Amino acid sequence: MEGLAKISPEVFTRRARLKRENLGLSTVGGQASLKTLLDEPDFALASFLLSVLGEGSFLSLLWFLRDNAPDPVTRQVATLTAQDEARHVAFGLAHLERHCQIDPMMHGRLRGAIEQRHDALSNTAGLNALVFDALITLAAGSLEPTALQRGFDAVSQLQADMDRGRRIRLRKLGFDETEAEQLSALHTRNFM
Numbered sequence: 510m511e512g513l514a515k516i517s518p519e520v521f522t523r524r525a526r527l528k529r530e531n532l533g534l535s536t537v538g539g540q541a542s543l544k545t546l547l548d549e550p551d552f553a554l555a556s557f558l559l560s561v562l563g564e565g566s567f568l569s570l571l572w573f574l575r576d577n578a579p580d581p582v583t584r585q586v587a588t589l590t591a592q593d594e595a596r597h598v599a600f601g602l603a604h605l606e607r608h609c610q611i612d613p614m615m616h617g618r619l620r621g622a623i624e625q626r627h628d629a630l631s632n633t634a635g636l637n638a639l640v641f642d643a644l645i646t647l648a649a650g651s652l653e654p655t656a657l658q659r660g661f662d663a664v665s666q667l668q669a670d671m672d673r674g675r676r677i678r679l680r681k682l683g684f685d686e687t688e689a690e691q692l693s694a695l696h697t698r699n700f701m
């Protein structure tokens with residue numbers, strides 16, 4: 510194994526504080542979104558929301574960070590985190606695929622879990638504007654208008670990639686194309 514093959518959680522704190530003294534704050538909406546995952550008592554439904562939809566969307570985000578990283582260390586952190594995240598998504602998918610095969614009621618329950626979470630979060634603001642701007646600036650690489658336009662396009666593409674990934678995973682679980690499209694659209698706007 511290479512020297513950097515294992516990643517310590519400390520690396521995220523150090524990266525977050527690279528250019529500032531204190532960590533940023535998470536929003537009320539972000540916290541509410543995570544809380545809905547903890548509040549889900551059924552393990553299969555919780556792993557569907559977290560691993561298949563949330564972590565699946567995060568995979569696209571980590572690849573985006575890898576491809577737009579401003580330095581080699583950030584790129585390496587994103588690459589290793591994406592590898593780890595891919596395992597979580599694969600595990601969640603395998604677990605749910607089996608559930609769907611043996612339980613004819615499973616699709617209805619999964620659909621209900623997404624709809625319930627969507628309703629629970631309908632009053633929250635969605636993606637923090639600061640996060641959105643940070644992703645644009647990262648992909649732009651500079652504050653020149655043409656670069657910012659490129660950054661904006663890259664973040665729009667990221668959101669399209671996340672949606673596409675979710676639809677592919679939903680199809681793998683046996684939802685038809687229309688259902689997959691509808692259910693992917695109900696996923697939280699803050700990616701989690």
Ligand SMILES: [Fe+2]
Pocket residue numbers: 564593594597
């Ligand atoms: Fe994960």
